[in-house]
Amino acid sequence: MTIKLAAGLGNPGERYAQTRHNAGEWFADALAQSAGQTFTRKRALGGELATVGGARLLKPESFMNESGRCVAAAAKFYGVAAEEILIAHDEADLPPGAARLKFGGGEAGHNGLRDVSAALASRDYWRLRLGVGKNENTGDTADYVLRAPSAAERELIFSALRRALAVWEEIANGNMQRAMLILHTPPATTTEAEAEAEAQMKAKAKVKTD
Numbered sequence: 306m307t308i309k310l311a312a313g314l315g316n317p318g319e320r321y322a323q324t325r326h327n328a329g330e331w332f333a334d335a336l337a338q339s340a341g342q343t344f345t346r347k348r349a350l351g352g353e354l355a356t357v358g359g360a361r362l363l364k365p366e367s368f369m370n371e372s373g374r375c376v377a378a379a380a381k382f383y384g385v386a387a388e389e390i391l392i393a394h395d396e397a398d399l400p401p402g403a404a405r406l407k408f409g410g411g412e413a414g415h416n417g418l419r420d421v422s423a424a425l426a427s428r429d430y431w432r433l434r435l436g437v438g439k440n441e442n443t444g445d446t447a448d449y450v451l452r453a454p455s456a457a458e459r460e461l462i463f464s465a466l467r468r469a470l471a472v473w474e475e476i477a478n479g480n481m482q483r484a485m486l487i488l489h490t491p492p493a494t495t496t497e498a499e500a501e502a503e504a505q506m507k508a509k510a511k512v513k514t515d
Contacts, residue, residue, distance in 0.1 A: 307479045308431065310383065311336070311391040312352075312363040312376050314417040316451075325437035326369060326450040328462060329393035329417075332435060333364050335466050336473060350382065351375040360477050361385075370416040373424025380425065387427040391476065393469075394418060397446045399436030401454065402461035404469050406476070406485045407432045414446070431481070435465055464492070 313333025321327055337344060337355045344353035344364060352365040352375040361383060365375035380390060388408075394417055399405060409429045412418035422428045438458065440449040454462060468488055475484035 306388055308360050308391045308477045309389040310361050310363060310376075310379055310385045311357075311393065311477075312365065312372070312379075312421075313393045314365065314369060314372050314395075314421075316369050317366055321451065323453045324451050325454050325462075326395050328395035328435040328437055328466075329433075330364055331462070332393040332433065332466055332469060333362055335470055337362055339470055339473075350378045352379070354379070358474075358477055370420055372417040373420035373422070376421050377424035387425050387430045390425075390430040391433055392418065392421055392430060393433040393435065395437045395450055396434035397437060397439040397450060399434055400438050400461075401436055401458040402465050403434075403436035404465035404488055405434045405436075406481060406488060407434060408481070431476075433469060433476075435462065435469070437462060468492075 311333070313329040313331070315321065315327035315330030316324070336357055340357040342355040342357055342362070344355045344362075346352075346366075347354045350363070351367055352363050355362040361379065363375065363379050365372045367375060376390065376392070379385070380387070394415060396403075396405070396415075398413060408431050411428070412422060418432070421430070437450060437454065439446050453459075472484040472487050475481075475487070
């Protein structure tokens with residue numbers, strides 16, 4: 306089963322453009338750019354659309370918790386089944402720098418996924434989970450994802466985006482097992498950003514135990 310529709314979730318407007326919650330939209334932008342494509346606004350769908358190979362790439366214009374309407378409208382218009390859809394989104398349960406492919410399952414409290422599942426009347430679609438981490442001190446995920454990541458975290462997130470782009474052809478062609486094997490394998494080298502992020506996490510853990 307190939308991917309015929311890929312959607313990158315986020316919130317609209319400059320206020321949210323650089324926040325963690327827009328990681329899915331960052332992926333959509335990066336994928337379009339890597340393919341030399343640009344987005345065109347499709348008012349009837351409520352989003353922006355580009356074509357990458359045999360797949361349509363979508364960015365809903367609505368806020369995150371209303372993403373499903375745009376995704377469902379595009380799926381209906383182009384005759385795409387739920388299992389032929391990939392949703393790229395931020396994932397608080399994964400650390401910055403991690404990227405995971407997953408099929409189906411729950412939404413883990415993610416309002417965008419919850420709305421997509423409701424609009425499609427199905428949870429049986431693919432997800433590209435882009436790790437952004439969570440605030441371990443307060444546990445306030447909603448506030449955390451609506452803030453911009455640190456420079457070190459941003460580099461980690463974009464490193465994961467680049468790895469996801471590298472396996473896009475495998476994903477688009479339905480070679481999910483191969484894509485997951487590559488994507489889920491940690492990088493062989495540690496960047497300065499990764500080392501700094503790890504040091505910060507260790508420092509936070511030490512503060513908790515002291």
